[in-house]
Amino acid sequence: MIDVTEGAHTYKWEVEATQSGRPSVYLDDVSFSYTTPVSGPGPYGFEDGFLPPEFSGDWEVDNMAKFSGSFSLHPPLLATAGITATELVYSNTHTQIAFRLYTRYNNTTLYIDGVPYNTYSGSTNWHYIVINVDAGAHTYRWEVEATQSGRPSVYLDDISFSNTAPVSGPGPYGFEDGFLPPEFTGGWEVDNLAKFSGSFSLHPPLLATAGTTATELVYSGTHTQIAFRLYTRYNNTTLYIDGVPYNTYSGSTNWHYIVIDVTEGAHTYEWEVEATQGGRPSVYLDDVTLN
Ligand SMILES: [Ca+2]
Numbered sequence: 277m278i279d280v281t282e283g284a285h286t287y288k289w290e291v292e293a294t295q296s297g298r299p300s301v302y303l304d305d306v307s308f309s310y311t312t313p314v315s316g317p318g319p320y321g322f323e324d325g326f327l328p329p330e331f332s333g334d335w336e337v338d339n340m341a342k343f344s345g346s347f348s349l350h351p352p353l354l355a356t357a358g359i360t361a362t363e364l365v366y367s368n369t370h371t372q373i374a375f376r377l378y379t380r381y382n383n384t385t386l387y388i389d390g391v392p393y394n395t396y397s398g399s400t401n402w403h404y405i406v407i408n409v410d411a412g413a414h415t416y417r418w419e420v421e422a423t424q425s426g427r428p429s430v431y432l433d434d435i436s437f438s439n440t441a442p443v444s445g446p447g448p449y450g451f452e453d454g455f456l457p458p459e460f461t462g463g464w465e466v467d468n469l470a471k472f473s474g475s476f477s478l479h480p481p482l483l484a485t486a487g488t489t490a491t492e493l494v495y496s497g498t499h500t501q502i503a504f505r506l507y508t509r510y511n512n513t514t515l516y517i518d519g520v521p522y523n524t525y526s527g528s529t530n531w532h533y534i535v536i537d538v539t540e541g542a543h544t545y546e547w548e549v550e551a552t553q554g555g556r557p558s559v560y561l562d563d564v565t566l567n
């Protein structure tokens with residue numbers, strides 16, 4: 277992941293053959309985003325010389341090593357096989373964290389919201405790590421197990437947060453990854469009980485009689501048309517565009533194919549179902565495409 281100056285750029289990947297034949301070089305998943313810093317506490321370079329209040333645990337700010345400035349965050353004296361961690365509770369909404377980590381003779385494991393995210397191996401270089409996370413607040417915990425007694429040669433510096441947005445917009449949404457894209461909210465679930473294409477679609481959860489459920493897509497890319505496939509068997513499904521009811525699609529044994537022209541810009545789409553009986557509604561949404 278590379279930060280670049282705002283604007284247009286040209287990227288060129290060049291390969292020099294070490295032997296004749298087709299090089300074993302592959303390029304995939306090139307993407308672009310627009311990054312804005314998060315307001316709030318941080319970034320954390322520890323140059324004040326003391327531990328910011330968002331951190332807990334027994335690591336200490338000192339000047340024994342640093343990536344930038346004079347200070348970084350450093351584990352305390354440990355006995356062999358002792359474990360030490362520093363935890364950052366970051367309460368501002370963000371979608372990306374970046375940090376510098378030096379971890380020489382010990383591996384350092386990062387937990388995000390209590391779940392192990394990655395273990396960084398011992399290296400003589402500073403790792404530069406950038407991680408995209410779900411929008412919101414998160415808890416980060418860096419944990420080190422001592423391989424010998426003493427202070428681990430582990431240093432953490434330059435922790436920063438930002439919000440990133442894709443430039444050209446995500447989608448189309450066929451749900452074939454098997455999980456809900458972050459642009460969708462609400463209680464609907466991606467599953468393979470029915471689909472228009474592939475194996476998966478988006479499906480309302482279990483409801484009580486007369487319960488309502490909705491899935492909302494906040495699409496921030498500029499577009500002038502939305503198309504989607506909707507199966508709605510025993511229930512009617514109402515589409516709201518930017519909070520205004522657009523249409524109610526009647527129960528049918530066929531998949532509706534719906535194409536709607538919208539004003540140029542960003543829009544919010546909400547599909548709402550009212551349960552006619554308890555259970556999971558026979559409603560499925562697939563192949564949401566924005567043009
Ligand atoms: Ca520093």
Ligand SMILES: [Ca+2]
Pocket residue numbers: 450451452471472473474475476477562563
């Ligand atoms: Ca699908």
